[in-house]
Amino acid sequence: MANDGTKTQAELKVISLDDLKALDVNALLAGNEGSDPFALTKPLREARADAEEAGDEARRRTLSLLHDILDIHLRVHDRAEPFGPMFQGPGGRTCTASDFRGEQSTILAEFAATVDHPVLRARLADLAWYNDRKRGDVGKLAVEAYCEIIKRRIAGELHRTHGDDTHLLDMADIATRMMSVAARVHKISALPSSIIELLDTLFCACVEAHSYVAFCHVADIALGYDIFGWEKILQGAEAIVSDTGDRDYPMAVQGVWKLAERGYAKLDDKGNQKRAQDAIVEQDLKMRSQVAQASAEAHWVRVAIDKLRRFGGNKERIAELRKELRELEDASLDDFAGIPYQSDISELASGTVALFKTLTLPDILMQFALLSRPQSKESLERDADESSEKFIMSSMFGGSHADREGKVYAQTEAKPDADADKTDWYKAQSLLACEIHRQQVVGGLIDPARRFVMSTFPLVT
Template identity: 25%
Template sequence: MSSDRYPADLEISAQDFAECGWKGVLSGTIREGYSSMWQAFSAAAREAMEEGRQSHGKVLWLLADACSMTLLPKSINEPFKPIMVIEGKRSAIPDDLPDPEIVFFSQIVDGIDDPWLKARLADLVWLKQQPRDVNFALIAVDNYRAIPLDTETWVRGGDKCWQRAISLSLMLKVGAGERLQEMESSIVAVLSGATAQDGFLCHWLADLLYENSLGWANQVEIAQKLEALAREFDEQGDVHRAREYYDSASRWYKKASDEAKTAEMTVAVAESWVKEAVVRVSSDNPSHMVAASFYENAIQVYRTIPRSERAVYRVDDRLEELRQHLNESGDKSLDEMKVIKSPSMDISELVDNARKAVRGKDAVEALKVFANLHGGVNVEKVRESAIEKIRKHPMQAMFPATVMSRDGRVIAKRPGMSLGDTLNEDDEIVIRAEMIRDYGILVSIVVQGDIWPALEVLLLEHRLTEADFVHIARQSPIVPKGREQLFGKALFAGYDQDFVTMLHLLVPQIEHMVRYHLKQVGVKTTTLSTDGIENENGLSTLMELPEANRVFGEDLAFEIKALFCDAFGPNLRNELAHGLLDTGDCYSVYSIYAWWFALKLV
């Protein structure tokens, strides 16, 4: 990495660091976290090399490399990743730094008075130097926590710095002294003094405490602060912020074992969706289609309220009212739909359109567009198409067929179709098999023509983190409480193109999500054996329950079955559960589509 920037054998010293002008570089830079420092040091390094100041140039390049790395604050073994990976090439990682350069960092750390730079270099020395010196970890902690706790700094990387300080302190345990308690006190103090003008800061700090099991002694105080800000945002008409604060307050009240307040906050979250639906249909650009999705979110949130608390808030009556609103908006949304005709196109046009759809947008808008590149299936139309195809070309359907696994096992059988005027049970199996076959073709086209090309653009233009996807999962009514981290990790793994990790995390969460929402409407999801042992039913059994279509809708229920638990399809749940998927299978179009499908759900 160094050979094209400075001679590989060029030696540098602490004196070179002192004279390279690093302070001037930072003072002349608009500070926006480590990325701005990386760019500033890189520019200064090029200038130094052009001027023949090779030693200074190498020092500045090393500082640029150190600042370029993306911090994954909770990782013990790999807390730094490259900021860019393009066409087989990547930016710097810690393993690119040879031992002499780590020694160099250890020699200059004490002379640095910028907390961002000092923390980063000390952290790299702690990570790479052998044997490890705990003093460098403590220097990193002290400088990470010296970074201000304010909204502007937080969104520019301060959040990761504070999380890293906490993670290191938790790792060091007693070796960190009182640092963890001091950080806890600092965070609680800033949280308590936060105002509505600080935006999401109080919410973010509460999450930081919660996710690290801190602040438990202040549970009620934190919950009340979050509730107060939620109500203030609500009065201002800022529904989005109010909802997030109500949701966070609900978590803290639940932690404090205050079931009544937890339910009250959950009701407020649900009603925020209702308010948003009302605003959407009464705006200058009304959309009953969007309003219907908001009503559906409200219904899903109300369903999470325990039955012991439902009477106080007339939850069952309110659910009935919201279902009526949902049906009304659904009916009116049909009038908003228009028939769009376009000439036939090959997949190259699909690819180009997908890339254009997400290119040049901010991260939030790009992700929304990405999640809606494909509208999903209309199971009624898929069924009609399958029946029409069978009737036009009956020969293949007339004869029974057997589906075999890759190791030769028979995993499904399809009977022959009667082709009579009245469809019988065997005919329905044939139709279902044909529907799933057509669905598989559609999935392949969508992945290759829409999802993958658009994902490549997203990865080039936006650096989203695991925390971003956990946040998205936390705001989704369909994600069960307590599963936000796992859903978020799965979604991030897919975004990071680690589909092995994604699939192993996602599939169990999809099954739990189905079970959770069925239980919420009173469906029995277990089977009692003759021995008196009650076992949870698997996804295949759950999706065969008649209530599954009612809870998830026919279209969504069909996709869940076709993707995860039908032997005529990829059968991802059962293949994964039995250890039958290899690495290549985890990168199949079905796996990639399953990730995108989950993102769209959330």
């Protein structure tokens, strides 16, 4: 049932409730311990292949429906359009939630209540509620299924398809979607106690597993829906950072300290706020051990100095770091290496000499002034776009520019999105293009012309 971009929604065949029940999906997914939709697609694909081989077209179409629904991409942080195609390209796209709007969605709402596996039940109920917001009963069913996924995952009954179960970021994402639906089908002031208890369990699990990023997400959920107060959040933050290991990624730890700094500022606790600010800076400085080049180390020292200035009252610490920064900037000069390239300008140079041989001295002087003209803005922008398409990686990352002492004097951003303002990016790209253009003009036009004039019309001083 995958929408290949050539079929309209009306052309997708509706699968009846009887066909769905005849599938016996509970037996098919019995014993499956996956906690994400991807874990369920494999047995569905295998069963679909068996049905196709057996010539059972009705069963094949039913399995395709469930597979395509599980394959829809859930964007938990996009409240307006949470469901999207897993793949979209010039030739078409895979299915999205709106493809099943109408009769099929109503059938899925009825079928969802009969499904045992919480991952499939959550997806079916959520999709049906998304397509018809009047079905509050189906929305509540989705919330209950999401709760069950998180609860069973923490209990060790469900598992990640890839990676360690202690990495709870995917559960934080599920909690995000769960609360987004719950906020619409329940009153925020009257959320079921099961939801509040579950978030508390997930919150504590993140602390115990040292899942820093997931902890911050769960804390933001709790604060956003006014489930926990800052006192509980800060208690958890202090607990999770009290036993950080040397192998813990500093930027992940820093996220917790940023959350704590925000909380202490809210509570007007100046002492602990300053302690959190110092810890934030220390995580930037710990990033020096994560890189291998002096220029990269200098970057993180520079980031730390910027934060200290923003926090205020750190003149001695800034002065100390500036000394280290100067040493690193000087050492960073050893990181730079020229990239040689060859450009054949012999034909351009010989053409210049041939032209000047036919001119008188007055004409030579006039022509010399006209040798180089600036490139138009339009041509520079066109060249920049063509270069970014040809060298994709170079347009995905920003860059920094250093002087002869290793000091960074300018930074350029990666290529902006299509709808964003590209003025600054075009300027940065044009500077590089103009430098190459100037070298060609000097080597192929100005120098040959100058040498010819000097040899033909020697100046007497």
